[in-house]
Amino acid sequence: MTRHYLPCIAALLAVAALCGGSAQAQDSCRPDGMQKTAGVNTPYCLAYDTAGRERMGSRQRRIIGYFTSWRSGTNGQPRFLASDIPWSKITHINYAFAHIDGSNRLSVGNEADPQNPATGLQWPGVAGAEMDPEFSYKGHFNLLNKYKKQFPQAKTLISVGGWAETGGYFDANGNRIADGGFYALTVTAANQVNQAAIDTFADSAVAFVRRFGFNGVDIDYEYATSMNDAGHPLDWSVSNPRRAALMRGYVALMKTLREKLDAAAAQDNKYYLLTVAAPASGYLLRGMETYQVTQYLDYVNVMSYDLHGAWNQFVGPNAALYDDGRDAELVHWNVYTTSQYGNLGYLNTDWAYHYFRGSLPAGRINVGVPYYTRGWRNVSGGSNGLWGTAPQSSGCPVGLTSCGQGARGIDNIWHDLELNAEVPAGSNPMWHAKNLQDSILPTYLAAYGLDPVNNPDDRLSGTYVRHYDATLVAPWLWNAQKNVFISTEDETSTATKADYVADKGLGGVMIWELAGDYRWHPDRRGGQGEWYIGTTLTDIYYQRFQSAAPYGNRRFATPATGGTLDASISVSEFDLGDSNYPITPKLKIVNNSTTTIPAGALFEFDLSTSAPANWTNWSGATLSVVSTGHSGSNIGGLDGDFHRARLSSSWNALPPGGSLEVEFVYYLPMVAPGNFTVSFGGTTYALRDTTSATGGSAVDVIFANGFQ
16 A cells, blocks of 8 residues: 555655745746736646646546536425535536625625525435535535545536626525626726726635635626627626626736736635636627637636527527538528638537637637537428527517527426526426437426426427437437427537547536436336436546547647747727627737837738638738638538738838737637747747747737727
8 A cells, every 4th residue: 555655645745846836836837828927926836737737636638517506406306416426527516606796796695594505505314415514604515525525636616607697696585686797897887997896806706715615716707798789688788888898897807816816826825726618609709809818717618509599590509519511590691601701600619619729728628518408399491400490489588589489398397487487498408308309208397397287388299309410410309290309419429529629639528517417217207217317428528538648738739939029919999799890900019129120020920710811901011821720611620720820011110119000800700819920130039928838939919908
């Protein structure tokens, strides 16, 4: 036994030596692309190795599961507690959700309330749910920390916001307090950054993670975009008037959180993670400038689901991995026939990954996978419903003037309530979809308020036939008798997505939500068996990732080399909302060095392949393509990660302090350019990069938030 533990002890001693080291030693562990907090000796080496990869025990990739407060079983519905989490397979757990209270503080409500699921509830008689007396609080937080002691490789984060609590929060009686949430926290009614409120929130976040033993904070802000009527319709009265400053406020929020969490980490000798749930929609991202918060994050969880749903009539996959060139929604908007889009379909996981790949190493990107379904009823056209249409509904959610007829009744048991009315959306845990597929009338329907005897919509009728599209990597159920389409995930799609993550060097997957996974339970339904809560899909990710190589830890496969020149790049002055097409920000280069950059110098830089290489500029300079990472359609995925561009002109020389500004025109969203070089006098220089792990081979992108 002594021999068995020697390697572990040696590793711990090595980490301890680094963690007590100088700022320079700590910086050797800082992930590539993360901005360092000035004046703070952040203990990066507690969480990262000297290659900048996250320490996760024996794991090479992340499996992040959202664990929700409301599956507590108190309403008679199936419960999912901390004891049900597959702890030996999960690397991170995001607790959903905390909110912003009326005092701009991170909160889960009255912590002393015995009915508070986070801190007060108890489950007497439930095996594994016994409270740990070490902690003064009860509820989910007690159990999360109880199991973390047994599985110390797992990290927990408090997730703040979500769809329903971005612009408000729910009180103890379940009433939604629409006080503005993130919108009001970050931006005042006069469209100014609300820094005092942001400071209050960030200080409370630090106090919260310390008090309840979390490893970090996950911000689920939906959404800081300038696109009008985005996010929850109940929030539009607060969010729409602030659209011009939402991204500026978001940047201020994340910068402040990073700085305060780093300061706390240095004091506590415990590294604190900062992450976000990020949109995957090209529409939303068009109004989010260059998503410049990535420099403050440990990683991004891309919400690469809800890519299609009953908010409109276009029937398609919830979370396709690839485009197939036939997406009905994109056909409707002429995406495949408009040359500016380069024939790129952007409602798929692969496109969203490549968007964020423009500013992050692959390993700091996790793709979202849904353990729930989306569905429509009365579908016509398409192939077994796929790319068909649903009729317009007369009962749209609040704020929507048109929508498709979403599946309901037995096809919508995880229905959301909005103003106490069911939202038909075909939302179900995957275990319920498996029962539909196998024509099993399950035992839990009454717990969800379904009455098959008296309500025809609640009855099991017709046959749900599984179909699969290998190009999209998307399974679905089609009930031809009911004309119901339900988009699902299963073992086949999960294995393909796991291989995609492993092969491309991504950080891992983020699961919404753990309670939707399934396995066969032979003891249920009077011994006849039924599908119910399990770990089948999570097991596949765990098994596939066990043999995966370490994730990608560098932004650029071939970073710029040579001497380094100090210059800054800013991308600013984005138009707002629908006016932001084509996308025409100002790209400004400022010479901060003591060397004059002569007229005719050539600047080169990398751009994400999420946008086609058909950019132009309207400022007299010449923007040309050096190399193309992808061309043509993206059926089956984008080929490469980056295009290489060249900016040349006969502009005047740039003396120290001088600047060049051009209007940069493109048609699909992408993050800011990177990996800059400038060539003159027979020499190529890299531009300084304060976020680079390689000491200055890319670009110090200083984002100037200007608005028109």
